Amino acid sequence: MSAFFGLGKTRTFKPRKDVPEGTKQYQLRKYAEATLGSGNLRLAVRLPEGEDLNEWLAVHAVDFFNHLNMLYGTVTEFCQPTRPIPIELSACTRLTCHRCGRYEYLWEDGVRYKKATKLPAPEYVDALMNWAQGLLDNEEIFPSEMGKPFPKNFRDTIGRLFRRLFRVYAHLYSNHFDHICALGIEAHLNTSYRHFFLFVNEFDLVDKRELAPLDELNEAILAEDKGR
Numbered sequence: 001m002s003a004f005f006g007l008g009k010t011r012t013f014k015p016r017k018d019v020p021e022g023t024k025q026y027q028l029r030k031y032a033e034a035t036l037g038s039g040n041l042r043l044a045v046r047l048p049e050g051e052d053l054n055e056w057l058a059v060h061a062v063d064f065f066n067h068l069n070m071l072y073g074t075v076t077e078f079c080q081p082t083r084p085i086p087i088e089l090s091a092c093t094r095l096t097c098h099r100c101g102r103y104e105y106l107w108e109d110g111v112r113y114k115k116a117t118k119l120p121a122p123e124y125v126d127a128l129m130n131w132a133q134g135l136l137d138n139e140e141i142f143p144s145e146m147g148k149p150f151p152k153n154f155r156d157t158i159g160r161l162f163r164r165l166f167r168v169y170a171h172l173y174s175n176h177f178d179h180i181c182a183l184g185i186e187a188h189l190n191t192s193y194r195h196f197f198l199f200v201n202e203f204d205l206v207d208k209r210e211l212a213p214l215d216e217l218n219e220a221i222l223a224e225d226k227g228r
Contacts, residue, residue: 041191045199053203054150057158058142060199065132067192068168072125074183075176103213105167121171128164135161162196162205169193170213194221 047056106116107127119127136142141151151157172180172189180186197218200206211218 041195041198044195045202054154057154057203057205058150061142061158061161062136064162064165064192064196064199065129065136067196068165069129071172071180071185071189071192072129072168074185075172075179076122078176078179103170121175125168125171128168132161132165159205162200163207163210165196166200166206166211166214169196173214173217193217197221 045060047053104118105124107113107119107124108116109127109131113127135157139145139148141154141157143150169192173193177186177189180189193214197211197214198221200211201218201222
């Protein structure tokens with residue numbers, strides 16, 4: 001699928017542009033693609049020996065944003081504008097147990113939404129992806145120029161970004177998994193999330209309490225990974 005969709009049919013998100021050839025991030029992306037092709041996601045998330053951690057985090061942040069952008073775009077028409085973002089755990093994959101729970105996310109970006117605000121699910125995801133895209137396109141935070149340093153608080157920024165991207169994965173699983181299956185792309189969602197979770201777990205990027213909506217799936221991924 002080549003299009004990236006946001007809220008409604010008129011709203012589009014642009015995939016983060018590729019970094020220039022010859023840069024370290026370009027080389028790391030090629031390396032990540034090669035290790036992903038091996039099918040070993042545990043190996044694929046590990047920092048290559050001698051490489052800069054911030055560069056590795058930046059490359060994956062861009063890729064996960066683009067993957068989520070595409071996945072959410074496939075179900076945008078099914079995302080009800082009157083439905084709030086609470087995550088209702090009722091849709092389960094073969095890797096999960098049937099346990100229902102309820103989680104509610106409020107949106108705050110310090111600009112348009114200065115206070116934590118309850119939004120309908122499509123508006124929440126739209127605000128989140130707009131915020132993420134602005135972050136990734138900010139050269140002061142995600143420099144693509146060779147030799148330009150990352151900000152000192154980059155690790156905190158990455159943690160906040162991954163914490164929020166997780167919420168889109170949780171929403172897809174809890175509210176749209178039937179739609180994903182009907183479209184025949186559940187394998188893409190499962191692989192993308194497995195890669196995301198193992199990456200987050202490898203570098204301890206998100207507090208485990210934030211990952212609670214998909215706890216059983218996460219535990220199954222770790223157990224499956226250990227069994228290899």
